[in-house]
Amino acid sequence: MNDLQQKASELRSTLPKTGGGTAPVDQGIRLATFQRPEGELRLTWNTYEGRPYIRFQLWSKGEDGSFWPVKGQGFTIKIKELPDLAEGVSRALDMALKETASNPPTPRSSFEGTDLF
Numbered sequence: 226m227n228d229l230q231q232k233a234s235e236l237r238s239t240l241p242k243t244g245g246g247t248a249p250v251d252q253g254i255r256l257a258t259f260q261r262p263e264g265e266l267r268l269t270w271n272t273y274e275g276r277p278y279i280r281f282q283l284w285s286k287g288e289d290g291s292f293w294p295v296k297g298q299g300f301t302i303k304i305k306e307l308p309d310l311a312e313g314v315s316r317a318l319d320m321a322l323k324e325t326a327s328n329p330p331t332p333r334s335s336f337e338g339t340d341l342f
Contacts, residue, residue, distance in 0.1 A: 248291035253280055265292065277304050 226234070253269025256279075264285035271280050282299035284292040302310055 248287060248289075248293055251282075251284075251292075251294075264295065271301075278302065279304075279307065279310075 251267060251269060253267075253271035255267060255269050257268040259266040259268075261283065264283055267280075267282050267284055269280045269282070271278055279302040280299060281302075283295040285295050287293050
């Protein structure tokens with residue numbers, strides 16, 4: 226190993242490990258958590274510059290067991306869009322009730338970690 230490589234190795238050993246850091250805190254008020262094989266889908270109430278909004282965000286577990294938001298795996302709903310969301314969820318519930326009344330779900334293997342539908 227030449228002198229430059231030795232110094233580089235020496236310096237590298239004194240630097241903090243990359244990819245570390247502290248997991249971010251979910252700033253919103255958690256309204257619901259949906260378990261997913263790849264982590265958690267969180268529904269939160271948030272505000273930005275005094276304006277409230279709803280956020281759906283996928284969080285995955287890091288190597289140290291803490292949860293991190295997954296980049297590109299979240300979206301927001303403005304408060305003015307909330308009535309339309311509620312109506313859509315209401316229609317989805319009606320459809321799910323009809324579906325389960327006519328076709329009771331068959332339980333899947335517990336290792337799959339998926340919903341019954």
